[in-house]
Every structure is written in C-alpha cells, then in structure tokens.
Amino acid sequence: MILTNDAKSCGSAEGEMETRNQSQIVRVPLGRANAYFVISEGQALLIDTGTKRNEQKIVQALGNLGLSPSNIRLIILTHTHYDHCGSLKALKDMTGARIVVHHNEATCLREGYGGFPKGTTRLTKAISLIGRTMGKRMGGYDPVSPDITIRERFGLKEYGTDGYILPTPGHTAGSMSVIIHNRYAIVGDTLFNVFRKSLFPPFADDEEELLRSWEKLYDTACRSFYPGHGNSFEIDKFRQSLETGKKRKAKASAK
Numbered sequence: 354m355i356l357t358n359d360a361k362s363c364g365s366a367e368g369e370m371e372t373r374n375q376s377q378i379v380r381v382p383l384g385r386a387n388a389y390f391v392i393s394e395g396q397a398l399l400i401d402t403g404t405k406r407n408e409q410k411i412v413q414a415l416g417n418l419g420l421s422p423s424n425i426r427l428i429i430l431t432h433t434h435y436d437h438c439g440s441l442k443a444l445k446d447m448t449g450a451r452i453v454v455h456h457n458e459a460t461c462l463r464e465g466y467g468g469f470p471k472g473t474t475r476l477t478k479a480i481s482l483i484g485r486t487m488g489k490r491m492g493g494y495d496p497v498s499p500d501i502t503i504r505e506r507f508g509l510k511e512y513g514t515d516g517y518i519l520p521t522p523g524h525t526a527g528s529m530s531v532i533i534h535n536r537y538a539i540v541g542d543t544l545f546n547v548f549r550k551s552l553f554p555p556f557a558d559d560e561e562e563l564l565r566s567w568e569k570l571y572d573t574a575c576r577s578f579y580p581g582h583g584n585s586f587e588i589d590k591f592r593q594s595l596e597t598g599k600k601r602k603a604k605a606s607a608k
C-alpha cells in the first residue's frame with residue numbers, strides 16, 4: 354500500500370509524501386523544477402537543488418519533516434543543468450553533505466555550467482539555439498567540486514537507503530535516476546511530466562540514447578516515477594509513452 358500525504362513545505366510550495374517500508378519520498382516543488390528527499394531512519398538524501406536561491410525553501414521543507422540540514426548526508430544530482438544545481442553550493446555549505454554526480458558531468462559542476470541541451474521539437478530547437486548563445490549568463494551557477502563521481506550503478510545502502518543510482522543518459526550524457534525499494538524511480542529530466550500524453554523531454558542531447566535509458570528504466574520494474582518537472586505518475590503512462598517513443602524512433606530510422 355502507498356500512503357500519500359500532503360505536507361506543507363513552505364510558502365506556496367507544497368510537498369508530497371509517500372511512505373513505503375522505512376523510506377519516504379518527499380517532493381519539494383520549487384517553481385521551475387522539483388527537488389526530492391528520500392528519508393530513511395531520520396537521515397535524508399537530497400536529489401537535485403532547484404535554481405539559485407532555492408536553498409531556504411528546501412531547508413524549510415526539511416524542517417517541516419522534523420529534520421535539519423545536518424541530517425542530509427548525500428546530495429545526488431540527476432544532471433548538471435542550472436534548474437537542478439542552482440542552490441547546490443549554498444546547500445553544500447549548509448549541510449556538509451557529500452555530492453554525487455556522474456563522471457561525464459563532473460567538469461560541468463566544477464565550472465558551474467551544465468550547457469544547454471538540444472531541442473527535441475521545432476520550437477525547443479529554436480529555444481536551444483538562443484540558450485546556447487546566452488551560455489553561462491543564463492545557465493550558470495556557483496561551481497562545486499563533487500565528492501563522488503560515478504560511471505555505473507551506485508548502491509545507497511551505506512547511506513541507510515534500500516536503493517541505488519542508475520545512469521540513464523540521453524537528456525544529458527551524465528543523467529542519472531535514483532531507484533528506491535525497486536519500486537520508485539526519481540528520474541530528473543529523463544521523463545518529463547508536463548504534457549498530457551507524452552513523457553518525452555522537450556530537450557535531449559541524444560534522443561536514441563534517451564530511449565535506451567527509458568527501456569532500462571522500464572526494466573527496473575519500478576511502478577511510480579518522480580520527475581524533475583511535473584507531478585509523479587504511474588507505470589501505465591510510462592508504458593504508453595515508451596511505445597510512442599519506439600514508433601517515433603522506427604519512423605525516424607526508416608527515413
């Protein structure tokens with residue numbers, strides 16, 4: 354059984370809490386993107402950090418759960434775009450948590466700029482061009498040196514959590530998802546829940562690789578998904594979108 358509660362996190366932001374065994378997944382909506390806590394035995398993992406100046410919202414949401422910044426042991430970055438790493442430096446300073454990022458994006462984090470991804474539609478291709486021209490002026494943030502860089506699956510047992518980090522490249526070369534209890538997946542921008550029917554992200558550096566990551570995620574047997582943008586959703590929506598994505602790929606390769 355999954356219990357869902359609404360937990361006020363702060364201001365206008367609301368948190369969603371789900372409980373399963375000893376871990377809770379708590380969404381912290383930050384306007385532009387979501388951050389998540391995974392709480393196990395009074396310790397928290399933080400996944401993503403929103404844009405710049407989101408640190409107080411995140412700490413307040415944690416406080417509403419009865420925890421303090423020192424309870425965050427690990428900050429996992431699903432990738433290094435500015436709307437996921439903006440408050441990372443402030444949160445590292447406040448928490449002393451270790452930072453984990455994929456090896457392919459460690460340099461981005463050290464430089465405080467994760468680049469601007471390619472568009473996947475005509476409109477977002479145009480936006481991408483503008484974003485690339487703006488570069489660091491638009492997508493920059495305070496640089497941080499990661500403590501842990503990974504290239505493959507990374508277990509979270511050491512951090513008191515029944516789960517692991519799974520590389521799911523495509524949106525970016527170092528995109529990662531966090532799998533909890535083999536049932537819940539926190540997926541960053543690998544799945545984008547802002548459209549009614551599709552979960553395909555409006556931006557992706559490598560669409561074919563993204564689809565391979567979708568298949569990998571589907572094979573984890575997770576049932577519930579927590580994206581970087583939009584609300585959580587269940588496997589049915591993912592299955593439908595995966596089928597559409599495969600057709601899109603077949604059509605593209607037949608051209």
Ligand SMILES: [Zn+2]
Pocket residue numbers: 432434524542
């Ligand atoms: Zn992104």
